Amino acid sequence: MPPVNTVPKAGVPSPCTAVCRIDPDSQRCAGCGRTLDQIARWSVMSDDEKRAVWATLRH
């Protein structure tokens, strides 16, 4: 069974723009657009998952 809590090698950059504030209406970060869960799990996402997050963001 694949590990569920792993730290992949560095690859896909973080979308963070240093605003780091959850907008109460959208429940997404006002800077990068990620949800809190996406931010919390970023360190354990695979590169494919990170690219999938990027695809959902307005940029």
Added chain:
Amino acid sequence: MAADPEAMALPPGLHLFERDWLSSNGVLFVDRDSATLVDSGYVKHAAMTQALVANALGPRALDRVINTHLHSDHCGGNARLNSVWGCQIVVPQASVAAVNAWDPLKLSFVATGQRCEPFVADAALVPGSMLTLGGMGWEVIAAPGHDPDSVILWCEEHRILISADALWQKGF
């Protein structure tokens, strides 16, 4: 999720928060007895730090914040987290006096032109002592260099080092 053969499995009870500049990364440990955050990010991101911790803890409270060293990117969330949860704040032994006097000459914030909301240290990290975090044993090791008072945390059982800012890929 495809398994990366070089990826390291993190033990349950250890949650890594990968943050971005100006905040340091943080590690949240949760076990049956206690929830502890190691390093609390920069003051400007304190709301995000609180949200990440609350999201991970659910109904539980944060019991303790530990700082590996007192650069502004590592302890900027302390005041906010303490105001929300009344958590204990634990800093390196060598930094306790400077924190509790909030001495601007001994703390780094004025010299670096960075901000930090004041807080009080309730207890000290003593080099050579052991902590229980996430149900695991962690040794507190003095690591002067990047910061003269810094400590790092070593878990022998899982071979994990929380290296604070002691190790850099390309030097300082």
